[in-house]
Amino acid sequence: MLSLDQNFSMMIFPLFFVAFFLLCMGIIQYSNVRKKNKEMINKIKRGGFDDGAANHEKNSSASSKKSINPFAAFFSLFSKKSSKKDLSDPGEMKIKFLRAGLQWENAESAFWGAKLCFPLLFVGCFILSRVFIFKVMADPMTVSITVLLGLFGFYLPEIWLKQKTDKRKEILFKGLPDALDLLLVCVEAGMGLDSAMNRVGQELRLTYPDLSREFSLMNLEMRAGKMRQDALRNLARRTGIDEMASLVTLLIQTDKFGTSVGSALKVFSDSFRTKRFQKAEEIAAKLPVNILFPLILFIFPSLFVVILGPAAITIYNNIILK
Structure with a gap:
C-alpha cells in the first residue's frame, strides 16, 4: 500500500499536465482576443474598411487559421484530415462547421480529436481523484460516474458546435x-x-x-x-x-x-x-x-411570508403559548 506522500507525488504530474494545458489555452485565447481588438482599433484609426472583398476574405481566413492552429495541430494527431477542403463545394460535415463560423482547414480534425480527448481527460481526472484522494478503486458509483463523464466528454463538442451554430444564425x-x-x-x-x-x-x-x-x-x-x-x-x-x-x-x-x-x-x-x-x-x-415558474418559485413564497407571517406569529402567541 502506497503512503500518502507517494500518492500525492504520483498525482503531481497529471495535475501539472492538466494545469499547463489549460494555462496554454487561456494564454492563446487571451492573446487572440487582444490581437483582434488591436486590429479593429487600427482599422478604425486608418479608416481602412473600404478594402476589397478579396483582401478582407484573405485576412479573415488567415487570422482564423492563426488563432486556431495550435489547437488544430494538437487535435489533428487523433483524427484524419478532412478530405474536402474546398469551401465553395463543401460536404455535409463541413457545412456544420461553416454554419458555426469555423472556416479553418482542420476544423473536422479538431472536432473529432476533441471528441476523443475530452472523454479521456474527464475520465482520467475522475479516476485519479478517486484512487489517490478518496482511496476507492472500484464500486458501482465509480463505474456509473465514469460512464457518464465519458459520454459527456464525447458529446460536449457537439453541444458546443450546436450552440455556436444557433448563436451565429441569430x-x-x-x-x-x-x-x-x-x-x-x-x-x-x-x-x-x-x-x-x-x-x-x-x-x-x-x-x-x-x-x-x-x-x-x-x-x-x-x-x-x-x-x-x-x-x-x-x-x-x-x-x-x-x-x-x-x-x-x-x-x-x-x-x-x-x-x-x-x-x-x-x-x-x-x-x-x-x-x-x-x-x-x-x-x-x-x-x-x-415567467410562471420563477414567479411561483421566488415571488409567491416571499408574499406568503410577508402576508401570513404576522398572522402566524399572532396565532402562535395567543393560542399555542397560552
Missing part, C-alpha cells in the same frame, strides 16, 4: 434586414446585382462581420468562375437560415425570368419585416408562461 438573422435595405438601395441606384452584393458586404464589415464574410465569399466564388446561381445556393447552405434561402430563391428566379430585382427585393423586405414583427409578438405572447 446574428445573421439580425443583420439580414439591414443587408436587404442596403441591397435595395444599391440596386435602385443603378448597380448590378453582383456589384450591389459586393458593396453590401463591404458596408456590413464593421456592424455584421459574419454576414459580410458570407457575401464576400460569394463574390469570390463568382470571380473564380462559379455561376451566380451556384454561388447563391452555396451562400444559403453556409448560413443555414430559412430567410437567406428565400432570398437566394428570389434572386435566382428574378435572374432567370428577367424580372425587376428592385421591386422583388422591396416586396421581400416588407414580408420579412412583417415576419420579424410576428416573431416578436410570438415571443411576447410566450412571456407570461415563461
Whole structure:
C-alpha cells in the first residue's frame, strides 16, 4: 500500500499536465482576443474598411487559421484530415462547421480529436481523484460516474458546435434586414446585382462581420468562375437560415425570368419585416408562461411570508403559548 506522500507525488504530474494545458489555452485565447481588438482599433484609426472583398476574405481566413492552429495541430494527431477542403463545394460535415463560423482547414480534425480527448481527460481526472484522494478503486458509483463523464466528454463538442451554430444564425438573422435595405438601395441606384452584393458586404464589415464574410465569399466564388446561381445556393447552405434561402430563391428566379430585382427585393423586405414583427409578438405572447415558474418559485413564497407571517406569529402567541 502506497503512503500518502507517494500518492500525492504520483498525482503531481497529471495535475501539472492538466494545469499547463489549460494555462496554454487561456494564454492563446487571451492573446487572440487582444490581437483582434488591436486590429479593429487600427482599422478604425486608418479608416481602412473600404478594402476589397478579396483582401478582407484573405485576412479573415488567415487570422482564423492563426488563432486556431495550435489547437488544430494538437487535435489533428487523433483524427484524419478532412478530405474536402474546398469551401465553395463543401460536404455535409463541413457545412456544420461553416454554419458555426469555423472556416479553418482542420476544423473536422479538431472536432473529432476533441471528441476523443475530452472523454479521456474527464475520465482520467475522475479516476485519479478517486484512487489517490478518496482511496476507492472500484464500486458501482465509480463505474456509473465514469460512464457518464465519458459520454459527456464525447458529446460536449457537439453541444458546443450546436450552440455556436444557433448563436451565429441569430446574428445573421439580425443583420439580414439591414443587408436587404442596403441591397435595395444599391440596386435602385443603378448597380448590378453582383456589384450591389459586393458593396453590401463591404458596408456590413464593421456592424455584421459574419454576414459580410458570407457575401464576400460569394463574390469570390463568382470571380473564380462559379455561376451566380451556384454561388447563391452555396451562400444559403453556409448560413443555414430559412430567410437567406428565400432570398437566394428570389434572386435566382428574378435572374432567370428577367424580372425587376428592385421591386422583388422591396416586396421581400416588407414580408420579412412583417415576419420579424410576428416573431416578436410570438415571443411576447410566450412571456407570461415563461415567467410562471420563477414567479411561483421566488415571488409567491416571499408574499406568503410577508402576508401570513404576522398572522402566524399572532396565532402562535395567543393560542399555542397560552
